[in-house]
Structure formats: structure tokens, C-alpha cells
Amino acid sequence: MSYAGRVGSESSGAGDPARTIALLWGTTQVPGRGPKPALIGAQVVEAAIRVADHEADLSEVSMRRVAQALGVGTMSLYTYVASRTELIEAMLDATYAEAVTDLTDLATDDWRTGLTQVAAASWRMYLRHPWMLQVFTGRPPMGPNTIAKYELELGVLEGIGLTDVEMDAVLTLVHTHVEGVARRKIEAANTERRTGLTDAQWWEAAAPELAKVFDPSQFPIAARVGQAAGERYQGAHDPEHAYHFGLQRLIEGVASHLATRNEPDSR
């Protein structure tokens, strides 16, 4: 009943980088002495992902909860991960594996199609694991899957006339778009779940009060466009539409860049 409105979104990039990398790549060396560990790091990460997927909200992934799912004491987790933050980082890299398998049959002959597939792979991944978008990825987790995903995605842009730096920039651009739109979609769903009000219900409650204070003649374009958009989509936003529309524009923008690049002088 209490503690209702808290929807946390945590950060990555915690303690000792070396230790984190060892966890991500599974190269933590087994110690000689001491009792046999009952778990390995990967199990903790898997359990945490299971909890996160089930709850759809990262703030529900508490150390107590994960420990419970594994049937161990809360503090035992700290034997395998240095902190909750490091755990989240590992969850991210582990989940990137899905996108990697999703990207194995990429169209490398047509970069437009390829880029569309790249976007779609991330899009699907985020919809399956909404909690990923609640992580503040200050520094990307330098894990095997993160890098493998990057490699496959870059393959799409290889040899089409972009510089190395531009290849990275285009990829960043696409990812920023997909992440942003996916985040909005997730946020809408979470808000609905949390408040118990659908968008329509919320509007119904808000409209009368808004009508008292909102003067359409003062905001003519907003009133017109807002209404048009509201009718066209069901509600204030349509992430699906934003995703496709935006991706189209992005691709055309990149194409246009390539055209002016290759045109002025032929070498």
C-alpha cells in the first residue's frame, strides 16, 4: 500500500572495471580454498533477468527478491556480484545475446534493409525486456554480447561509403531513435499499470478540468494538431507509428548524406 509511486531506473558503471569484465566474460577464476560455491555468477544474472522480465520494472528487482528466487540468503549474492549495479550491467550484456541471434541472418547487400533489421532487433529486444530501458548506461557494459551485437550491426554499414566514425555515428543515431521510442512505449504501459488508469480513462478525468483553463484560441495550432493526432492514434501517442516514421526519415537522411558525399567530386 505504501511506497506506491516509486519507479526506479538504476545506473550501470559501478566498481572495479576489471572485476566487472571478469564477470561478464565468465573468466572469474575459481578459488582453491574454501567451501564449494553453491552458485555461479551466471545463475545470479539469469535469476535477476527472470525476475525483471516477470515484473517489468527494474525497481522490483531487489537483492532480496533475486536471492529468494535462488533460495539463498540476500547477502550471499554479494559473493558473486560486487553490487546491484554490477548485476544490472551483467543483465544487460546477457540479454544482448538475444539480439545477437536475431541478427545472424542480416541482409548485408542492402544497407537500408539491413539497418531496418538492426532497428527491429533492438526494438523487439526492448519490448521483450522493458526493464533494459530503465538502466542508465553511463558506460556500455564491455561484455561479449554487447560487442558481438556491435560487430554485426556495423557489418551492415561496411563498404557503403561511410567513414569509420560515420559508421559509428549512424548506428548511434538509429539506436537513439529506437531506444527513445521504445522507452516512451514502455513508459505509457507502466504508467497505465501503475495508476490503474488507461489513457482514455485518464483523459476522461482530465478533460473537464483542462477545458476550464485551456483556451484554444491561445494555442490554435496545438489545439488543431493535438486533436488530429489524438484521433489518428488512440491516445496522445502512437509509438508504433513514431518508430516507423522516424526510421524512414533517418534512413532517407543517411541516404541523402551518402548522395551529396559521392557526388561533388568523384575522388
Added chain:
Amino acid sequence: MSYAGRVGSESSGAGDPARTIALLWGTTQVPGRGPKPALIGAQVVEAAIRVADHEADLSEVSMRRVAQALGVGTMSLYTYVASRTELIEAMLDATYAEAVTDLTDLATDDWRTGLTQVAAASWRMYLRHPWMLQVFTGRPPMGPNTIAKYELELGVLEGIGLTDVEMDAVLTLVHTHVEGVARRKIEAANTERRTGLTDAQWWEAAAPELAKVFDPSQFPIAARVGQAAGERYQGAHDPEHAYHFGLQRLIEGVASHLATRNEPDSR
């Protein structure tokens, strides 16, 4: 010392919509009976913004803290705002006022320039108030400044050949981009502050361990492009570059859309 890794990012869209709208538009009717209120809602919002700006992290904006800044008891705040979530919503709308004043002298004759200015206004706003990017805006706060900003921005796209729905979509696209890039920039800064490690220091610590597990021949393009990007920028990312590069592509994409739109048949 304790509670180190927590970087929260809270949600908006809490309780009673009608009440929230009254708060945002300052139309809360003064009650007859009872002791004179010592504060008004706007003061609470201002104080909260002051705290957030100072701390650069929304999780530091606790009710206790805001109350302290105002010299009142913690629970007194709940006389003016229904919940922390509603407070955050009000903080957002109040801060949009800055962008509104920033947008008053817009170039409405050239939509490319106009769109660049629109993006720049939001960009500046986010850099001044990084905490804004930690809010999960499930539903936009229906406040006066939010709407005014929307109106001014739409003005840039009025009459250039887009449908109403497209006008909204283009704006969403630009905002998604700006928000996404700004978020990454903020995240990087926050990570540095939180971990006490600059990107360079972090790399220095991570590189040896990564070298043990990373096989360049397995990820040839990533190795090449990653190095090129890392040298070109200082670190793994350059938000400034991503911002300008992306915005250019977006605008070209929209232009290309307009061209194919007007070309096929002249109507």
C-alpha cells in the same frame, strides 16, 4: 557511504488528474476556513527545482529535503502537492517555461533553421536541468508551459506541406533524438561523478582485463571502428557530435520526405 549506487529516475502521471491540472495551472481555489497557508504550491515546486538543479540527480530530491529547504515539516508538503510524483510533474512543466522564452524569436520562414532552433532550445534546457531526463514521462504534464512550448514548435512546421499528424510526428522525432543524446551525455557525466572515475581512468583500469578476453580477429569491424571513434572523440562517445550529426540527418530525411510528397502529382 551507504546507499551508494542508487540513481533513481522517477515517474510522472500519479493520482487525480483534475487535481494535478489545477496545480499546474495555479487554479487551486483558496479555501475559506482554516489557518492561512504559509506557502503556495508554486513555492514548493520552485524549491524542489532548486534542489534538483543543485544536486543534478532527481533521487536527491526527497520530500524531507524540499521541506528542509522551505523550513517546514516534511508532511506539510502534502498540503500543497498530492505526492512526490505530482510534484515532479509540476517541476517539469515549470521548467518548460525556460524553453518557451527561448523559443520566442523563432525563424518561421525557414523550417530547417526553425527545427534547429527548436532542438537547440530543448538541448540547452536539458543540459541546464539534467534531472528532467530522469523522469519517466508516461503522460506529458498537461500544464501551460508544456502546451505553449508545443504550440511554438509546431509553428515552425506550419504550412510547409505536412499533414497535421506528420507535424506531430516530426516534432516527436526531433524530441526523441535530442532527449536520447542529452540523456547519454548526462549519464556519462553522472557516471563519472558517481564512480569517481573519468572515462579515461575507467578505460585504463578496464583495458588490461579486456585485452585478456577480447579477440580482435573475432570482431574485426568493431575493433577498427571502435578505435577510430575512440580516437576521434575523447572516450567512447561524443554527445555533441552525435547531436549535430543526427539532427542533420533528421532534417535531410524530412526534406526528402517533403520532396517525394510534392513531386509525384502536383494535385
Added chain:
DNA sequence: ATCCTTTCCGTATGATGTACGGAGTATGTC
């Protein structure tokens, strides 16, 4: 057999948002 590293985890600490209820205050009504 002993040592010493390591695992497991109970307890304690200092945070958080806010429900609840009591005390005090000013206004509307008579």
C-alpha cells in the same frame, strides 16, 4: 592435523515515501 581462504548469511544502519491522527487556527453561521 592445522592453517587460512572463502562461502554463507543474520543483523544493523541510514535512507526513502507516505498513512494516520492529533493539535491548533481561522472562518462562516447563528
Added chain:
DNA sequence: GACATACTCCGTACATCATACGGAAAGGAT
């Protein structure tokens, strides 16, 4: 002028969190 009523202010209590600390037990190394 009296008093009921509605309102503000806020102390206390509760459930929740990550994790510091330190002790008990385990088991390979010597």
C-alpha cells in the same frame, strides 16, 4: 459573541531498500 467546521501543520510509525560488518562453517593446501 459563541461555536461548529474545515483546514493547516507535522510527529510518529511502517514497510521497503542496498549494503557494511563480522561471525560461523567448510574444505583445499601445507
